[in-house]
Amino acid sequence: MKSALRLLPVLLAATALSATAAAAASIGVVAPQSGPFALLGKQMQDGAEAAAERLGIEVRPIAETCEAGSGEAIGRELRDAKVTAAIGFLCSESLDGALPLLKEGGIPAITLSVRWKVLMEDALKNEWPFFRMAPTADDEAEKVIDVILRDWSGDAVALVEDGTIHGRELVEAVRAGMEERGMKPVFTDTYRPGQEQQVALVRRLKKTGATRVFVGGDRNDMAIIARDAAAEKTTLTLMGGDAMRAADQPVALAAGTLAVALPEYDTFPSTQEAVAFLRGKGIVPEGYVLPAFASVELVADAAGLSSAMGMPVAEALVGTGFETAIGNVTFDPGHDLADNPYVLMEWRDGRFVPVGAVGQ
Numbered sequence: 001m002k003s004a005l006r007l008l009p010v011l012l013a014a015t016a017l018s019a020t021a022a023a024a025a026s027i028g029v030v031a032p033q034s035g036p037f038a039l040l041g042k043q044m045q046d047g048a049e050a051a052a053e054r055l056g057i058e059v060r061p062i063a064e065t066c067e068a069g070s071g072e073a074i075g076r077e078l079r080d081a082k083v084t085a086a087i088g089f090l091c092s093e094s095l096d097g098a099l100p101l102l103k104e105g106g107i108p109a110i111t112l113s114v115r116w117k118v119l120m121e122d123a124l125k126n127e128w129p130f131f132r133m134a135p136t137a138d139d140e141a142e143k144v145i146d147v148i149l150r151d152w153s154g155d156a157v158a159l160v161e162d163g164t165i166h167g168r169e170l171v172e173a174v175r176a177g178m179e180e181r182g183m184k185p186v187f188t189d190t191y192r193p194g195q196e197q198q199v200a201l202v203r204r205l206k207k208t209g210a211t212r213v214f215v216g217g218d219r220n221d222m223a224i225i226a227r228d229a230a231a232e233k234t235t236l237t238l239m240g241g242d243a244m245r246a247a248d249q250p251v252a253l254a255a256g257t258l259a260v261a262l263p264e265y266d267t268f269p270s271t272q273e274a275v276a277f278l279r280g281k282g283i284v285p286e287g288y289v290l291p292a293f294a295s296v297e298l299v300a301d302a303a304g305l306s307s308a309m310g311m312p313v314a315e316a317l318v319g320t321g322f323e324t325a326i327g328n329v330t331f332d333p334g335h336d337l338a339d340n341p342y343v344l345m346e347w348r349d350g351r352f353v354p355v356g357a358v359g360q
Contacts, residue, residue: 025303026058027296028078028086028107030094033063035092039287044088046113046283047292051325053301054277064093075101083107084303085313087295091115099128108314110299112291129314131335133291135262135342139212140241141173143342144214144260148174149181149241152212156186158205162193162214168240171216186210193217198225199232206234214239219246219253226254242342245352257347259356264345265290265326267353274325295326 029048031042045061045334047308060081062074075098078086082105089095089111102109108129117137123130148157158176161171168190173184174254187208191201202225205213213236215222222240229236237258244259266275268284278285298317305316321330330338345352 009020017235025084025300026060026081027052027299028060028062028076028081028083028088029061029292030064030086030088030090030109032066032090033061035065037064039065040090040113041088043286043288044090044292047278047285048087050278050281050283050289051274051293051296054135055296057296057300062088064088064090064094066093068093069097071095071097071099072101074098078102078107078232079105084111085299087292087299088112089114092119095119095130099123099130100126101264102194106312106314108299108302108317110295112288114294120335129312131314131317131331133295133329133337135340136336138173139340139342140260141170141177143179143225143344144170144174144239144241145181147260148178148212148214149183156208156210156211158187158189158208158210158213159181159185159191159216160187160191160201160205160213162218162221163190164193164217166243167216171214174214174216178215189222191217193221195221195224197228198230201225202228202232202234202236205229205236206232211235212237216241218243220249221233221249222257223251223253225249226257227251230254239340244345244347248350253347255347255349257358259345259347259352260342261345261352262341263354264352267351268327270327271325280308290326294326294329297324297328298322 029045032038037147041064060083062077067243071094074094079101085108090113092114095109095114101111108131110131110133111314113134113328115137116133120132159171161167161174175188187203187210191198215238222238226238239258242261245261265271271290275285283289301322302313302316306313317331318333321328332338343356346355
């Protein structure tokens with residue numbers, strides 16, 4: 001079946017069923033409409049509604065409160081509306097209780113945000129139609145390990161973290177992954193976050209001979225480490241994780257700082273047509289806007305494949321390469337993204353750009 005699904009672009013081009021199915025599709029958009037997460041919810045709704053308008057299909061907004069116990073009511077509303085699929089789901093609370101009802105209605109749920117590993121394990125065990133366009137909890141560390149082994153294998157690498165749960169767990173996963181592949185850091189350390197200077201850390205790094213440093217900490221700490229390293233005339237190549245995508249304050253991030261992070265989709269060549277369409281409607285293509293746009297595109301194509309091959313939409317989603325505004329999206333048999341969404345970025349001219357695009 002998987003090899004047949006890989007023929008989707010040819011099949012759709014030959015039969016033109018995608019447009020027919022899209023016209024009949026109805027997509028639920030589960031997103032916060034009020035409260036502290038309303039801005040993120042609006043990004044999801046704006047992206048989904050723009051894509052639906054472009055494709056000529058219907059979207060049904062469903063308010064997401066992110067409160068415990070709210071999932072059952074959301075699932076019932078989606079099931080009773082007989083939507084083709086539902087996208088959004090900022091919070092795991094919205095899926096808890098909803099997924100069994102969505103299974104009854106044959107309605108796939110595609111989250112743009114939830115990374116909780118246990119939820120996916122439960123979904124697979126219970127055959128709930130749950131798919132994740134968000135990264136998994138392990139993807140960030142895996143990409144960091146890949147970059148270190150590929151680009152820093154002959155260098156003196158240090159790992160430092162800020163003592164927070166996320167920083168500590170991320171660095172420990174990176175360290176374990178490096179050592180499993182035969183590479184040991186020359187130095188590991190925990191620093192105190194939120195300080196006005198990190199000179200002592202820089203001097204410890206210099207003493208060990210480290211030249212490449214992965215930092216499990218926030219953006220401002222990284223900026224201070226880079227600033228103090230320059231003042232100490234210590235040459236360090238610094239790389240952080242997705243936490244680098246934050247406000248550039250109060251200390252500006254140094255040019256050349258690296259980050260393994262989720263991409264800024266509006267910089268991709270493949271997104272420019274969608275970006276222009278969104279901007280023409282007064283929508284800034286930031287945050288969840290483009291992922292929501294892409295999720296509607298892939299649901300429309302999955303509906304076309306479902307109609308053409310007489311299979312449930314959820315089955316059509318597995319193993320199929322969907323061309324979307326943010327590039328190819330494929331769900332593996334575990335209902336996660338087949339390709340790790342994290343990319344290596346570099347800070348240049350006031351924004352992070354993919355390393356391959358630096359200097360272009």
